Amino acid sequence: MLDKRYDHKQVEEGRYDKWLKEGYFSMHDLTKTPFSLVIPPPNITGKLHLGHAWNTTLQDIIARYKKMKGYDVLWLPGMDHAGIATQARVMAELRKQGIDTKNLTREQFLKYAWEHKDTFTKTIHEQWKMMGLALDYSHERFTLDEGLSKAVNEVFVRYYNEGLIYKDKRIINWDPVQMTALSNIEVIHKDEEGDFFYFAYPIVGSEDKLIIATTRPETMFADVAIVVNPKDERYKKYIGMKAINPANDEPLIIIADDYVDKDFGTGVMKCTPAHDPNDFLIGQKYHLPMPECMNKDATMNELAKGYVGLDRYVCRAKLVEAIKNKGLLVKIEKIVHAVGHSERSDTVVEPMLSSQWFVKMKPLAKKALEMSKSKEHVEFIPARFEQVFIRWMENLEDWCISRQLWWGHQIPAYYHKVSGELLVSSTPPKDIENYERDKDVLDTWFSSALWPFATLNWLEDSKDYQRYFPTDVLVTAYDIIFFWVSRMIMQSLSLTDKIPFKRVLIHGLVRDEHGKKMSKSAGNGVDPIEVIDKYGVDALRYFLTTISTPGQDIRYSEEKIVASSNYLNKIWNATRYVLTSLEDIKLDGLNIDENLLTSIDSLIILRFNKTLKEVEDAMERYDFNMASTHLYNFVYDDFCSSYLEASKTILRKGEEKVKINTAKVLLKMVTNIIKMIYPYTPFIAETLYLSLPSHLASINLETYPEEISMKLDKNLIKEANLIYSSIFAIRSFKAEQKLRPHDALNLEIAAKFDVSPYASLILKDLLHLGEINVLNEDKLDPSGKNFIFSEAKINLIVKQDDEEITTEINKQLETIEKEILRSKKMLDNPSFLAKAPKALIEKEKEKLAANLSIKEQLVSKLPK
RNA sequence: GGAUACUUAGCUCAGUUGGGAGAGCGUUUCCUUCACACGGAAGAGGUCGUAGGUUCGAUCCCUAUAGUAUCCACCA
Numbered sequence: 001m002l003d004k005r006y007d008h009k010q011v012e013e014g015r016y017d018k019w020l021k022e023g024y025f026s027m028h029d030l031t032k033t034p035f036s037l038v039i040p041p042p043n044i045t046g047k048l049h050l051g052h053a054w055n056t057t058l059q060d061i062i063a064r065y066k067k068m069k070g071y072d073v074l075w076l077p078g079m080d081h082a083g084i085a086t087q088a089r090v091m092a093e094l095r096k097q098g099i100d101t102k103n104l105t106r107e108q109f110l111k112y113a114w115e116h117k118d119t120f121t122k123t124i125h126e127q128w129k130m131m132g133l134a135l136d137y138s139h140e141r142f143t144l145d146e147g148l149s150k151a152v153n154e155v156f157v158r159y160y161n162e163g164l165i166y167k168d169k170r171i172i173n174w175d176p177v178q179m180t181a182l183s184n185i186e187v188i189h190k191d192e193e194g195d196f197f198y199f200a201y202p203i204v205g206s207e208d209k210l211i212i213a214t215t216r217p218e219t220m221f222a223d224v225a226i227v228v229n230p231k232d233e234r235y236k237k238y239i240g241m242k243a244i245n246p247a248n249d250e251p252l253i254i255i256a257d258d259y260v261d262k263d264f265g266t267g268v269m270k271c272t273p274a275h276d277p278n279d280f281l282i283g284q285k286y287h288l289p290m291p292e293c294m295n296k297d298a299t300m301n302e303l304a305k306g307y308v309g310l311d312r313y314v315c316r317a318k319l320v321e322a323i324k325n326k327g328l329l330v331k332i333e334k335i336v337h338a339v340g341h342s343e344r345s346d347t348v349v350e351p352m353l354s355s356q357w358f359v360k361m362k363p364l365a366k367k368a369l370e371m372s373k374s375k376e377h378v379e380f381i382p383a384r385f386e387q388v389f390i391r392w393m394e395n396l397e398d399w400c401i402s403r404q405l406w407w408g409h410q411i412p413a414y415y416h417k418v419s420g421e422l423l424v425s426s427t428p429p430k431d432i433e434n435y436e437r438d439k440d441v442l443d444t445w446f447s448s449a450l451w452p453f454a455t456l457n458w459l460e461d462s463k464d465y466q467r468y469f470p471t472d473v474l475v476t477a478y479d480i481i482f483f484w485v486s487r488m489i490m491q492s493l494s495l496t497d498k499i500p501f502k503r504v505l506i507h508g509l510v511r512d513e514h515g516k517k518m519s520k521s522a523g524n525g526v527d528p529i530e531v532i533d534k535y536g537v538d539a540l541r542y543f544l545t546t547i548s549t550p551g552q553d554i555r556y557s558e559e560k561i562v563a564s565s566n567y568l569n570k571i572w573n574a575t576r577y578v579l580t581s582l583e584d585i586k587l588d589g590l591n592i593d594e595n596l597l598t599s600i601d602s603l604i605i606l607r608f609n610k611t612l613k614e615v616e617d618a619m620e621r622y623d624f625n626m627a628s629t630h631l632y633n634f635v636y637d638d639f640c641s642s643y644l645e646a647s648k649t650i651l652r653k654g655e656e657k658v659k660i661n662t663a664k665v666l667l668k669m670v671t672n673i674i675k676m677i678y679p680y681t682p683f684i685a686e687t688l689y690l691s692l693p694s695h696l697a698s699i700n701l702e703t704y705p706e707e708i709s710m711k712l713d714k715n716l717i718k719e720a721n722l723i724y725s726s727i728f729a730i731r732s733f734k735a736e737q738k739l740r741p742h743d744a745l746n747l748e749i750a751a752k753f754d755v756s757p758y759a760s761l762i763l764k765d766l767l768h769l770g771e772i773n774v775l776n777e778d779k780l781d782p783s784g785k786n787f788i789f790s791e792a793k794i795n796l797i798v799k800q801d802d803e804e805i806t807t808e809i810n811k812q813l814e815t816i817e818k819e820i821l822r823s824k825k826m827l828d829n830p831s832f833l834a835k836a837p838k839a840l841i842e843k844e845k846e847k848l849a850a851n852l853s854i855k856e857q858l859v860s861k862l863p864k
Numbered sequence: 865g866g867a868u869a870c871u872u873a874g875c876u877c878a879g880u881u882g883g884g885a886g887a888g889c890g891u892u893u894c895c896u897u898c899a900c901a902c903g904g905a906a907g908a909g910g911u912c913g914u915a916g917g918u919u920c921g922a923u924c925c926c927u928a929u930a931g932u933a934u935c936c937a938c939c940a
Contacts, residue, residue, distance in 0.1 A: 005902075171938095189937080196940095214940065227940090261939070269940050277938050338937080351938090384868070388935075391867075395936085478935090513876090515933085547877070547888085552869080553934090557876065563888050566902045577899030618880090625878070629887075644899080728906095735906040741895065768897090822884070831920035840883060847884095 002579065002691055006572035008536025008565070011687045016129050024700035025063075026136040028072050035071035036468035037063065037501075038452050039135065040476050040484070041143060043082035044120040045089050048127035050510040050518065050556060051477060053528045054544040056133055058507060058624070059475045061545060063134045064679040065619055068704040074468050075134060076455055078141035079124060081117070083408040083444040084178055084344045090116050090407070106406045106439075113407050117142075130532055131541070132682050134700075139464070141455040143447045144409070151454040152409045152447045153426040155495060160413075160424045164360050164494075165401075167413075167422075171277040172400050174352040175342040176298035180404040181356050182342060183443060184397060185482050187349050189338040198266070198330035199323055201226065201243035204251055210235070210243050211266045211330055215337060216275070217323075218315045220247035221293035221304040225271040227282060230256035232267055245270075246328040247319060248305060257282055274353040290353055298350055312350070357402040357411060357440070364490040365393040371493055378489060379503045381622055382551040385478060389486050401443045408441030449487035452500040473622075474501040477509055478551065505622050508553035510544075515555055526556050538681035539565040545680060546628035567632065568684050571673060574640050575688045578670045581651055582693065585663045590694060592668060594710040596661040598650055598758050602712045603720035604643040604669060607634065609707050615676060624680075631676055639669055642724055649762045658758075667693070672705040715753045722751065722792050723759050729787045730767050730796060739798075744770035748784065750777040751792035788857050790850040802863040809858050816855050823848035 003010075019025065037059055042052060063075040090113050091101050101109075121142075128135060141148060159165040173182040197217050200209040210226060223245050228235035235254075242251040252270070259282060260269050273283025273290040283290055293303040300307045300315045306322075307315045323329050340349040371377055372390055380386040402411060414423040414435040429435050447454075452474070456465040470492075476485060485504060492500035511517055512524040519525065531540050542564040548554045597605070611634040618627035643666075650662040671692060678685035678699055689699040696702060726749075734741060747769050749755055760772040777793060780786075784795035785805075800808075823844050826832050833841060 002899095004900080006900095212940080216940090259939090264939065266940095271940090276940075278940075281938095337939095340938095388868075391936080482936095509934095549878075552877095555876065557889090559889055560876080562902075566900095569902050570900065573900035573903090575899085580899070621880080623880080626880075629878075632887085640899085641904085645904095648898090732906060735894070738894090741905075742897090819884085826883085826921080829920055833920085835920055836883075844883090 002572065002576040002688075004573075004576070006565075006569040006684065008538065008568075008683070012132075012537060012683045015683055015686060016132055019134075019698065019700060020137070022698065022700075024698060025075070025134040026138040028074065030072065030467075032070060032072035034074065034467050035066045036074040036076070036471045037473050037475070038076045038455055038471055039078060040474075040480075041078045041080035041141075041448070041451065042124055043080050043085055044117050044124070045082055045085045047123070048131075048528055050526055050528050050544070052127070053131060053540060054507060054510055054554070055475060055477060056128070056131055057541045057545050058505065058622075060131070060133050060541075060682075061624060061679040062473060062475070062505075062622065064682065064700075065704070067134070067700075068675070068679070068702060070703065073134075074136055074139065074464075076139045076141065077128070077133075077135040077137060078451070078455060079121060079143070080444060080448060081142065081144045081407060083403055083405050083441060084175075084180065086113065086116065087405050087407040088178060088344060109406050117144075127529075130529065130537060132537055134682075139455070143444070143451075147457060147459075148447060148450070148454050149409055150426075151450055151459050152442065153412045154459055155450060155491070156412055156442070156446075157424055157426045158495075159359065164363065165357060166360065167355065167357050169353060169355040171274075171280045171351050172354050172356050173340060173342075173349045174296070174354065175345055175347060176296065176350055177345040177347045178342065178405075179296055181354060181400055181402060182349065183400045183445075186343045187340040188343050189340055191336050192339045193334055193336050194339065196333040196335040197320060198333070199246050200328040200330050201246060201252070201270075202328075203238060203254075204242040204244065206238075206241070208238070209328075210238070210254075210268050212268045212270050213265045213333075214270065215335070216316070217247065217319050218300065218304070218307075218312045219272045219275040219293060220245060220270065220319070221300070221307075222272050222274050222291045223247070223252055223270045224273060224283065224288045224291065225286070226252050226254045227257050227260050227269045227271050228254065229258065229260040229262045229267065232260075232262045235268065246323045246326060255286060257285070276351055280353065292353060294350065294352065296352075356400050357413075357442075359399040359401055359446075361396040361398050361490075364494050365396045367493045368486065368490045369393050371489070371499060376499060378499050378501060381503060381505050385481060385504070385506045385551065388478075389481055389489075392482050392486060399443075401446050402438075402440040403443055404439075405441050408444060409447055411438040411440050411442060413438040445483055445487060448484055449491040450495070452488055453492060453496050458496060469496070469500075470498050471501045473503045473505055475505045475507065478506050479509065481506070503622075506551050508548065508551060511553050511555050513556060513558075518556070531561060535561050535565045536568075536683070538568055538684045542568070542628070542680050545624045548625060550623065567635075568681060570640065571635060571677060572684065572688065574635070574644060575670050575674065575691070577644065578666045579691060579693075582663055582667065585651070585660060587660060587664060587667075587693070590664060590667065592664045592708075592710070593657075593661050594712075596658050597665070597710070597712070597716065598654075598658060598662060599716040599719035599723065599756060600643055600646045600650070600758075600762070601662055601665045602716040603724075604638060604665065605708050605710060606712055606717060607638045608669060608672065611638070612672075612676075612705060612707060628680065631673075635673055639673065643669070645766060646723065646762045649765045650758060653761055654758070668708070675699070675702055675705050678702070716756075718753050718791060719751075719755055719759050722749075722755070722789060722794075723762055725789060726763055726787065726794050727766050729794075733785065733787075733796065737798075742768045744768060746771045746773075746797040748772075748780050748795040748797070749774045749792065750780055750795070753791060755792075786857070786861055788854045790854075793857070805861070805863055809862055813855065813858055816851055816858065820848060820851050820855065823851065 039059065040055060059075060063073050067073040094101050094112060156165060173187045175182050194215050196213050196215055198211055198213045200211055202209050226243055238254050239256045241254050243254060245252050271279045271282050273280045273288055274292040291303055293301055295301050298312045300310050302308050304315060307318060342349050412424060412426055414429055414437050417434055417436055423429055452471050453469055456462065456469050458465045488500045492498060509517060516524055528540060539561050543561045547560060611630050614630040615627045647662050647666055651659055654662060674685050674688045686699045689695055755774050763769060764772055780795045781797055784797045785800060787794045826844055827848065
C-alpha cells in the first residue's frame with residue numbers, strides 16, 4: 001500500500017544499486033536496432049553542478065525512452081583527464097599538503113595525479129548514481145586509459161605523416177601562470193579599461209619625433225623597427241631613417257608597410273615580432289631579428305636592462321616613469337580594449353614566440369564544410385547552431401596542440417641526442433637510449449575529439465564500433481561547440497570517413513534566479529546535491545528538462561522544483577486512489593471490453609490516444625518541454641480532474657461488469673502515465689510501477705505504451721463531453737450566483753443523442769444535484785435556467801427573477817454575438833472564401849450555424 | 865566591428881508548418897467532500913517591444929528600429 005504522501009527519499013533509497021546489480025543498463029539485445037550515445041566526459045576536477053545534471057538527464061531521458069521503444073541502447077560513460085585543470089588542481093592540493101612542487105619530478109607528479117583521478121572517479125560515480133543515470137558501466141572509458149592513449153598516438157603519427165601535424169616556431173598564446181601554450185579558443189577576450197601610452201621617438205639626424213602609442217610598453221625592449229604606411233605623406237620622408245627607442249635608447253629602423261592603418265592612432269607602429277602576432281608577420285616579411293624580452297613566467301629577461309627579473313606590470317610602471325623623466329612621454333589615454341585571458345588561470349595571456357606543435361585546420365575544416373552540405377550531415381537541434389559551427393569552420397587558424405604540462409598524452413616524438421633528428425612514432429625507437437622524448441603533452445581536446453569512436457575501439461575495428469558507430473545523438477551545451485563538437489566532427493570525418501553522430505542536441509546554461517551565470521567566484525552556484533536532498537532527484541530532473549526550449553538558457557527556480565514535486569505527488573496520489581479502488585473489485589484480467597465502455601471511458605481513451613501521439617511526436621524531436629506539457633495536461637485535466645472524479649460514480653453505482661471494465665480503464669491509464677513519466681522521473685515511476693497489481697521485475701524492462709485501438713461510439717463521446725461541459729457550466733453558475741455548492745437543485749436534460757443513466761448519476765454526484773430527468777426538449781420546464789450546447793440543452797431548476805435572467809442572458813448574448821460577428825466577417829469576405837482552406841471554411845460555417853441557433857434560443861428565453 | 869538569441873498576464877517562461885492568447889508561481893472568492901490542503905472549485909489579469917510591409921487573415925513571415933543578453937573578431 002502506498003503512503004499518503006510521495007516521499008522522495010523512500011522512493012529513491014537503494015533503487016539505483018539494484019538496477020546496476022540487475023544490469024538493466026548494460027544488457028544488449030543484438031537482434032534489436034542499435035541506438036547509441038556517448039556522455040560528454042566530465043573533468044575529473046570538480047563537483048557535479050546543475051549544468052551536468054541537466055546535460056546528463058537529457059541523455060538519460062533519451063536513453064530510457066529509446067530503450068522502451070524497442071532499441072538496443074548503448075549509453076557510454078567516461079571521464080576526461082582535463083590536462084590543465086587537473087594539473088593545476090593537483091599542484092594546489094600538493095602545495096596545501098606542504099609538498100614542494102618545484103622539485104617534483106614528472107614521475108612523482110603523475111603518481112599523485114593518478115591517485116587524484118581515482119578519488120574523483122569515485123566522486124563522479126556517486127554523482128551519476130544520485131542522478132539515476134542509465135549508463136552502461138561495462139563500456140566505461142577514460143581519456144588516458146590504454147586504448148584511448150593508443151588511439152591518440154596513432155592519430156598523431158598518422159596526421160604527422162600526412163603533413164596535418166607539424167612543428168613550428170611562431171607566436172602563440174602563453175599562459176605565464178600555468179606555464180604552457182594555449183590554443184586560440186582557450187583565450188577569453190575581455191573588454192578592459194587600460195592605459196594607452198603615447199611615447200615620442202626622436203628621429204636620428206632630425207629634430208622631429210615620431211609619436212607611437214602602445215598598451216604594452218614592457219615589450220618595447222624587443223622592438224626591432226618602426227613601421228609607417230608607404231602612402232602616408234606625413235612620414236614618407238622618414239622611411240629608411242632611424243628613431244631612438246625611448247625604452248633603451250637603441251636606434252630603430254623606420255620601414256614602410258601597407259599593414260599600417262594611416263588613420264589609426266598616430267599612424268606609426270612599432271614592431272615587436274616576438275611579442276605580437278601581427279608584428280611577427282611583418283618581422284618574417286622583412287627578415288627582421290626577433291629578440292625576446294620576457295621569460296616564461298612573464299618576468300623581464302636580460303634584454304630589459306635595468307628591469308631584469310621584474311614582473312611585466314612592475315616593469316611597465318617603472319619604464320613609463322623612466323620615459324616620462326626623459327621627457328618622452330607624450331600622454332596617457334584611457335582606452336577600453338579586448339585583453340586575452342587564460343580560460344583556466346584567468347591571467348592575461350602573453351603572445352610569445354615559441355616552438356610548438358600544430359594541426360593544420362584548413363583540410364579538416366574543408367571536409368567538415370563539405371559534410372554540412374551533403375546528405376549525410378550532422379543535424380543540429382536547434383538548427384541555428386549549425387550556422388555557428390559553419391562560421392567558425394570558415395575562419396579557422398591552425399590549432400596549437402602542445403602543452404607544457406605533465407598530465408596528458410605525451411607527444412610521441414623523439415629527438416636524437418646527437419643529430420637532433422626528429423622521429424615521430426607510436427612506438428619508442430629501438431635504440432631509445434639515443435633519443436629524448438618530447439616533453440610536452442597534447443591538448444586535452446585533441447583526445448576528446450576522438451571520443452565517440454575511440455571509446456568504441458575504432459582502431460581495432462571492433463564489433464562495438466561496427467554496431468554503434470556513428471552514434472545517434474550527442475547532447476551538449478552550446479558553450480563547447482567550438483572546443484568539442486566541431487573538432488569531433490572534423491576528426492571523425494578525417495579518420496573514420498563518417499560523421500560521429502547523426503544529431504546534436506544543444507542545450508543552454510543554467511543561470512541563477514536573477515539570470516546571472518552560475519560560478520564559483522560569484523558564489524551563486526546551487527548545489528544539486530542539496531536540491532536532491534530536499535526535493536528528490538526526480539523533481540530536479542523534471543524541472544531541468546521540461547521548462548526549457550532547446551538551446552535556451554534556464555533560470556534556476558526553487559519554486560519550479562516545488563511545482564515539479566507537487567506534480568509528482570499528484571501522480572502518486574492518483575495511482576494510490578486507483579490501487580485503493582481496485583482492492584474491492586475483482587478483476588478478471590486486464591483486457592478492456594470495448595462493448596462495456598461508458599461514455600467517460602470512451603472519452604479518456606480517445607484523449608489518451610491523442611496525448612500519446614503528441615508526446616511521441618515531441619519526443620522524436622527531443623522537444624521535452626512540449627512532450628511533458630502534453631502529458632501534464634492529460635494527467636491533470638483529462639485524467640485527474642475529469643475522468644478520475646467522474647469514474648467514482650461508476651465504481652460506486654455501476655453495474656458489476658461495467659464497474660470492472662471502468663476499473664480496468666483506470667488501471668490502464670495509470671499504468672500508461674507511469675510508463676510515460678518514467679524516462680523523466682525513473683525513481684517514482686519504478687516505485688509506482690512495482691505497486692501495480694501486475695508488473696515485470698522492473699519498469700526498466702518495460703516497453704512504451706501503445707495506442708489503444710478500440711471502436712469508440714460517437715454518441716458516447718458526445719455524452720462525455722456533455723457531462724464535462726455541464727459540470728463546468730453549472731459550477732460557474734453556482735459560484736457566480738453565490739449558491740452553495742451543496743444546494744440540491746434539480747436538473748433536466750434534453751439531447752439530440754441518447755443519454756445513458758450513468759450521465760445523470762455522474763452529474764448528480766459531482767454537482768450535488770437533486771433530481772435529474774432526461775426529457776424531450778419541448779418538455780423542459782420553461783422557468784429553469786438553460787445551458788445551451790450545440791447538440792444538447794440542460795435546464796437547471798432554479799428560481800431567478802426576471803432581472804437576473806435578463807442580465808445573465810444578455811451577458812451570454814454578448815459573447816455569442818462577438819463570435820457570430822467574427823464568423824460573419826470571415827465568411828462575408830470573398831477573398832477568404834476563395835483562398836482559405838476548405839476545411840477551415842466548413843468549420844467556420846458550422847460554428848456560425850451553431851452559434852446562431854444558440855443565440856435564437858437565448859433570445860427566446862428573454863423575459864418579455 | 866560582425867553574428868545570434870530574447871522582448872507575450874504582477875514574476876519566470878511556453879506557444880511546431882500564419883486561422884479564436886497558455887502554464888507555473890502570485891492574486892480574489894468559495895470548499896477541510898471518502899486520491900491528493902504538496903489539494904479541489906470558480907474567477908480576475910495580456911492593444912504578444914515599437915513602426916512599416918506581405919497576406920483574405922500576423923504573437924508567428926519580411927524590413928526597419930529600441931532595449932537586453934551571449935558568442936565571434938590580431939587593429940598597434
